[in-house]
Amino acid sequence: MPKAVFPNRFLPYLLLAPQVAITLVFFYWPASQALYQSTLKEDPFGLKSKFVGLANFAAVLGDPDYLHSVRVTVVFSVSTAVLALALALFLATAAEKVVRGKAFYRTLLIWPYAVAPAVAGLLWLFMFNPAMGTFAYLLRDAGYRWNPLLDGDQAMVLVVVAAAWKQISYNFLFFVAALQSIPRSLIEAAAIDGASSTKRFWTIVFPLIAPTTFFLLVVNTVYAFFDTFGIIDAVTGGGPAQATQTLVYKVYNDGFVNLDLGGSAAQSVILMAIVIALTAVQFRYVERRVHYG
């Protein structure tokens, strides 16, 4: 790449400044605050705090509730990411085959992304709430014991579906763009080469959209880890019996409801470390298998 040359030596710094400022204010500052807080212990009335070193971390990691939350998060994130990616890819490949009303179909599929997480959660709650949900009523009518307020697994299914539903639009958009960038002649060549449409998909299309899939995998994982707070809060509030209490929900619950600021901060730091590690692993191991055209 050619090196850019600026007429003034301060100009490049000036151009970078807004981005750097935003990152400093909204990431480094809170992150350092969390790091600082995680080493403090507050008294019950929030009047004074004292330095306790890594005691908060030790307490958090020794807490069976926390380890339970880790398991819940793994189940929730993997299910959400996989479901959102798979459905979006399925819809995108189907959208490719639509002849009439392609634009209309695509537009409709993109709308859910414009819905705020808490609202999305409420929509699903309205549909599946055992007391008033239409679909809950239908499910019970069909003889299925649907009660996410008591059954932890059902509650998990509900939040996963709600979280995935919201992310499908975003993934769909990227998959459609990726599919469109594959030259038609490649698919035709594969057809002449005797590959069935399923085989074409897995040997030609899927490898060629792998960079997009990889990017979406990272984005969806981060989304499931962090951005699903609103959905969980609206649909289950982390319940029943912490069955849907993900790590980020527990940070909020312990910090702002139970007012254990030090423990909550320690959890934030661990969460941050997990996501950084996860992304690093994804880039290091998954990306190797990705072919960039």
Place this chain on the structure above:
Amino acid sequence: MAKIELNEVRKVYPGNVEAVKGVSLSIEDGAFVVLVGPSGCGKSTLLRMVAGLESITSGTVAIGERVVNALEPAERDIAMVFQNYALYPHMSVRRNLEYGLRNRKMAADEIARRVDEAAKMLEIAALLDRRPGQLSGGQRQRVAMGRALVREPAAFLFDEPLSNLDAKLRVQMRAEIRRLQRRLKTTSLYVTHDQLEAMTLADKLVVLNGGRIEQAGSPMEVYERPASLFVATFIGSPAMNLLPLGAGGLAGLTLPAGAASAAGAGETLGIRPEHMRLVEDGAPQPQDMVFDLTVSGVEVVGAESFIYGTLPEGGPEVAVRVPGYSHVEPGTRLVAAADTANLHRFDQKTGHRL
């Protein structure tokens, strides 16, 4: 090895756009047939219908006695070379060549044998472990050919395979395709818009225009006896000179006594630039037609030059081929002549040869 038989093949796209309007064509076993025509003439659509990439509205396509209308592309026993090569970018060259054979569950040693043979034939053995992205345009072209070759199909289909190459490489690959086809004797159908490519490659040239066959025949037949005005101007460069005759003939054009009575109003005469000469090189003969020209420009090709001149009173422009380097100033008045034995005559209304 198979012959290809097209019978009244039509293609109508949604919106009632008729791209191919009833084409019948018989391709002999082992022949190299080139479909040539301007863009939008339906040549690619026709090829894609033979390949099975485009449905056939009506008529039949048969590849070796077998009507293939309802068969998938893979079942037609054809291989195609695409304009953009359509190599699988995420596979090595070897995997690209193997792909069609693996899909057909061929034995591994047979696959290896065919790939090695094709690689040797096309001189791409050293490239087998590379990805298409690491190859030059010419090398990609070879790999695309190799992918067709290893299949050992009944017919090769080429869809403008050379148009993405630079001029020098195009000439080189053209000769190579010809040589390969001669050697393998595989029936080939080749689509191009380049009339020079068509002339040099074809055993049989098929000129298409507006979804119809304008003329089919050997390249020299088509060149020497164009069936219509369209073919006359499409084949040959520079194009054939056309002289539309009115009631009083054409201003600046003198026809010899015998021919004048035969050629009348409503006809267009055609004469190729190489059959024209300047009168200073030799006085007009009795059978010559004579042109009174004002030079509008000169195109020097190297071994020869083309002098372009216009007939008076806003008449048509004609080209005269002269050997070597010519340096006539524009605006100069010249007299050119041509033997009427080389004259082509067309009906102005229908465009057909008379």
